[in-house]
Amino acid sequence: MVIRVNGLAKSFKVAKRSSGLTEALKALFYRKHTIVQALQDISFSIEPGEIVGYIGPNGAGKSTTIKVMSGILVPDQGTCEIMGFTPWKNRANYVKNIGVVFGQRSQLWWDVPVIDSFELLKDIYKVSYHDYQENLTMLIDLLNLKDIIHTPVRQLSLGQRMRCEIAASLIHNPKILFLDEPTIGLDAVSKIAVRKFIQDYAKEKKVTVVLTTHDMSDIEALATRIILIGKGQLFYDGSVTTLRESYGSQKILTIDYQKSNVELDTSLQSLILSKTEERIILRVDTKTANVSKIIGQLSSQVELIDVSIEAEPIEDIIIKLYKEYQI
Amino acid sequence: MKPYYSVLRLRLVHGMQYRSAAFAGMATQFFWGFMYIMIFEAFFSHTNSNPPMTLEQVVAYIWLQQAFLALIALWFRDNEIFDLITKGNIAYELCRPCDLYGFWYAKLLAQRISAALLRSIPILLVVFILPEPYRLTIPENIETLLLFVMTMFVGLFILVAISMFIYISVFLTMSPTGSLLMLGVVGEFFAGLIIPIPFMPDWLQAIAYALPFRWTMDFPFRIYSSNISETDAWVGLGIQLVWLFVLVSLGRIALKGALNKVVVQGG
Numbered sequence: 110m111v112i113r114v115n116g117l118a119k120s121f122k123v124a125k126r127s128s129g130l131t132e133a134l135k136a137l138f139y140r141k142h143t144i145v146q147a148l149q150d151i152s153f154s155i156e157p158g159e160i161v162g163y164i165g166p167n168g169a170g171k172s173t174t175i176k177v178m179s180g181i182l183v184p185d186q187g188t189c190e191i192m193g194f195t196p197w198k199n200r201a202n203y204v205k206n207i208g209v210v211f212g213q214r215s216q217l218w219w220d221v222p223v224i225d226s227f228e229l230l231k232d233i234y235k236v237s238y239h240d241y242q243e244n245l246t247m248l249i250d251l252l253n254l255k256d257i258i259h260t261p262v263r264q265l266s267l268g269q270r271m272r273c274e275i276a277a278s279l280i281h282n283p284k285i286l287f288l289d290e291p292t293i294g295l296d297a298v299s300k301i302a303v304r305k306f307i308q309d310y311a312k313e314k315k316v317t318v319v320l321t322t323h324d325m326s327d328i329e330a331l332a333t334r335i336i337l338i339g340k341g342q343l344f345y346d347g348s349v350t351t352l353r354e355s356y357g358s359q360k361i362l363t364i365d366y367q368k369s370n371v372e373l374d375t376s377l378q379s380l381i382l383s384k385t386e387e388r389i390i391l392r393v394d395t396k397t398a399n400v401s402k403i404i405g406q407l408s409s410q411v412e413l414i415d416v417s418i419e420a421e422p423i424e425d426i427i428i429k430l431y432k433e434y435q436i
Numbered sequence: 437m438k439p440y441y442s443v444l445r446l447r448l449v450h451g452m453q454y455r456s457a458a459f460a461g462m463a464t465q466f467f468w469g470f471m472y473i474m475i476f477e478a479f480f481s482h483t484n485s486n487p488p489m490t491l492e493q494v495v496a497y498i499w500l501q502q503a504f505l506a507l508i509a510l511w512f513r514d515n516e517i518f519d520l521i522t523k524g525n526i527a528y529e530l531c532r533p534c535d536l537y538g539f540w541y542a543k544l545l546a547q548r549i550s551a552a553l554l555r556s557i558p559i560l561l562v563v564f565i566l567p568e569p570y571r572l573t574i575p576e577n578i579e580t581l582l583l584f585v586m587t588m589f590v591g592l593f594i595l596v597a598i599s600m601f602i603y604i605s606v607f608l609t610m611s612p613t614g615s616l617l618m619l620g621v622v623g624e625f626f627a628g629l630i631i632p633i634p635f636m637p638d639w640l641q642a643i644a645y646a647l648p649f650r651w652t653m654d655f656p657f658r659i660y661s662s663n664i665s666e667t668d669a670w671v672g673l674g675i676q677l678v679w680l681f682v683l684v685s686l687g688r689i690a691l692k693g694a695l696n697k698v699v700v701q702g703g
Contacts, residue, residue, distance in 0.1 A: 181530040183696055205533045216528035219516075221450055232442035233532055 111285065111317050112155040112178070117187035118341075119148040119173055147173045148184070149341045160311055160318040162332030162349075164325075164427065166436055170341045171321040172211075175289045178319070179209045191285065205234060208283035210275055212290035217262045223273045224258045227280055234281035241280065248276040251306050268299035275303065279310070286311070288320045292327055304330050325424045337427075339436025349423075356426045360400060361419045362391040366411040379403055439534045440542040447543055451550025458554035465502040465559060472498045473570055488634035492573055493661035497632050499572040500657045503559040506551035507592050508627065508653040510599060511620045514547055517603050518612045526698070536695070537688050540603065544596050576662050583669045587656040590676045595652040597683035598623060604687065607694035628654035634663070648679045 125141045126132055148170045155161055165171050176182040178189060180196035180203055189196060194203035217226040231241045249255055252272045257265060265273065275291060288307070292300045308331060311318050320331060328335060328349070335352065337345035345352070362379070365388050379398055382390040389407070393400055404416060473495055480491045489497070506512055517540060520526045529536060563572040575581040598619070605615040624630065627649040633641055644650050655672050658664045664672065 176527065179531045181527055182698070200530075201533045201535070204531045207531065209528070209531050211527055214525045214527055216525070218446070218450075221446065225446055229439075229442050229446055233439040233534055235438065235533075 110154050111157045111192055112153075112319070113188075113190045114154065114174075114178070115152045115188045117148050117151040117174070117177060117184050117189060118146070119170075119177060119182065119184045121145045121147055146341050148177070151187070151338065151341070151343050153336055153343065153346055155317060155319065157317055158311075158315050159334060160307075160320065160332050162328040162335040163319055163321045163338070164323075164328060164335055165338040166431060167323075169339045169436065171338065172289055174338070175209070175211075175287050175319070175321060179207055179287055180204055205281065206283055207285045207287060208278040208281070209287045210278045210289065210291050212271070212288075212293040215262070215270070215274065216277055217270070217273060219263050220261055222259045222261055223254070223265075223277075226262070226273075226277060227258075230277055230280045236281050240282065244280060244282060248279060251309060252276050253302070268295050268302075271295060271299065271303065272306075275306070282314070284316055286316050286318045288318065288322075290322055291320070292322060292324055300324070300327070307331055325422075325427055329423050337430060337434075339431065339434055344434045344436070345430060352426060352430075353420065353423075356429055357421045357423070358394055358396045359421045360393050360395055361421065362393050362400060362403065363415075363417045363419070364389050364391070364404070364407060364413060365415040366407070366413050369411045371410055440538050443539060444542045444546040447546030448550045451547055452554060454551075455554070458551070461505070461551075461555050462559055465505060465555065466562075469498055469502040469563070470570070477569060489632060489658075489661075489663055491569055493658070493663045494632060495569060496572055496661040497628075497657045499559070499563045500660060501629065501653065503556040503563070504552055504588070504653075506548050506555060507588070508595060508629065510595070510602075510623045510627075511616065512548065512551070513599070513602070513612070513616060514544055517543070518606055521603070521606045522610055530695070530698070537600070537684075537691050541596055541600060544599060545592070548592065548596065573661070575660055579666065580659065580662060583666065583673075584656055584660040587659055587669065587673055587676060590673065590680060591652040591656050594648060594676060594680050594683060597680060597687055598648065598652070600687045601690065604690045604694055607698065623649045626650060627652055628657075634658075648683060651676045651679055 121144070122142045123145050125143050126136045151170070151174060163171055163174065173182065177184050178191060178196055180200045183197045191203070192206055194206075196203050217223060218229070227245065230236075236244070249258065252275065254272060254276060257269050257273065262270060262273070271291065278286070286307075291307070292303055295303065304327060307318065307320070310316070318331075320327065322328060332349060334348050335345065336343065361382070368386050370386065379394075380392040382392055384390070391403065393403060400418060404413075407413065476491065476494050476498075480487065480494075501508065520529060529539070532539070560572070563570070564574070565571070575584060602612065602615045602619055606612050609615065626644045626647045628644070633644050633650055633654045636644060644654075651672070655664070655676070659669045659672075
């Protein structure tokens with residue numbers, strides 16, 4: 110067990126004020142605060158080498174958990190043990206072992222070339238010259254940084270900057286990687302590049318990765334396990350396959366056939382999503398209906414040209430989960 | 437020490453790029469310098485009482501002020517650190533294996549030194565060859581010069597320790613304007629930046645001597661012009677070191693307190 114989180118809770122005090130001048134004047138003397146419970150009783154544990162997708166809607170407490178686990182925030186309650194350390198207690202010794210990427214923030218010095226920031230990080234983490242060179246060569250190669258490493262950060266595009274940010278977090282060869290929305294705002298090509306990199310890197314270095322994202326294709330491509338939280342509570346913790354089995358029993362069936370005006374009989378258990386003279390799209394719940402029987406029934410009525418069966422997109426499964434737990 | 441040295445070096449190299457800012461700064465500093473000296477010249481030619489400093493000493497006081505402004509002005513600030521706190525990028529600084537106080541301290545120190553290097557040398561070169569009474573005189577002997585350099589350095593360390601409080605206060609107030617203005621105005625007045633401390637009324641001098649601010653500039657500048665004797669200078673150096681220790685310790689405690697309650701702004 111490399112990460113063990115038990116009963117974590119954290120609340121924030123948020124100042125509240127209605128709009129308008131009178132309200133603003135009132136707030137001079139008396140301030141209303143509400144307590145926002147960002148995390149309540151979160152527990153999980155992660156084995157070495159796992160890639161865990163940490164998901165939930167906006168404001169669920171994902172980033173707060175990451176910040177607690179990286180030693181930045183002190184929780185109100187609960188324990189957290191990572192590689193034998195309590196993150197917020199022996200911060201300096203602990204953080205040497207972790208790499209953190211906050212997709213919405215920047216750690217590179219804005220006005221100086223990327224390589225200068227890297228070298229500063231090398232000194233901050235006391236990485237030996239040899240390890241640094243070796244690591245840097247690998248990162249430059251995997252993330253394709255060769256052409257941008259001597260450019261000041263302010264002149265990089267978002268995708269280029271994010272690749273550099275990720276490299277910066279890995280200069281010191283961390284054992285655990287916390288990625289807080291590493292693909293936010295990236296285009297499809299950059300997203301795939303970042304994803305592929307995380308995959309290759311995790312495999313090669315055998316690091317444990319905790320990843321938060323809103324992009325479910327990130328989760329599909331990377332994570333073997335997901336933890337779902339909402340409103341500060343934990344709702345689901347398990348493998349992606351189990352999730353599919355229990356929530357993703359529905360398949361989307363698309364059938365193309367010879368133009369025909371026959372009124373199709375689709376009495377078997379399925380839901381018609383769309384229907385034209387040449388194509389019908391059905392949603393079939395494999396728990397209650399049999400896909401092959403439906404195809405058989407249709408082929409007896411029209412001449413089939415093409416049949417495709419798709420699993421329900423993970424995005425929809427997650428939405429279903431959100432709905433089920435009302436988060 | 438390596439990380440602190442690295443951040444110092446990077447900042448230093450980076451800060452040296454701002455040449456046009458340095459030129460503009462130099463022009464301003466000459467303007468202020470001449471203006472102040474003219475005011476004091478008028479004052480000295482009409483005063484009957486015995487002034488606490490000679491005109492020559494005042495001229496040295498003013499030129500040193502102008503040349504080393506980057507080392508003594510409290511309003512000279514690092515907006516990056518303010519942004520870090522108010523916009524939430526502090527998250528990254530907090531997951532580094534080094535001590536944040538030392539890290540910021542090194543950064544601020546480097547910024548002041550790089551700015552001062554660019555400005556002070558040209559100003560000093562010019563003011564040493566100006567005609568009387570505007571000329572900056574050289575110190576009486578080599579020992580005075582050495583004492584000046586030493587106390588100036590310790591003074592700079594004290595100043596950076598004072599300025600750290602401005603940054604720490606931003607954790608609470610979320611805006612640098614208030615503390616910058618308050619500490620800036622009060623600190624610079626009691627450091628002797630507006631009028632040299634010996635010219636203040638006695639009760640005001642008493643306050644100035646009780647506060648740490650004068651040790652950052654008034655003290656070394658008066659050593660330079662031999663307004664403060666050598667013995668007093670050695671004693672003062674000791675007091676400087678005590679202040680430095682006190683301010684750094686308080687700053688560390690304050691930062692630790694702020695970090696325990698830190699909220700990373702902006703999600």
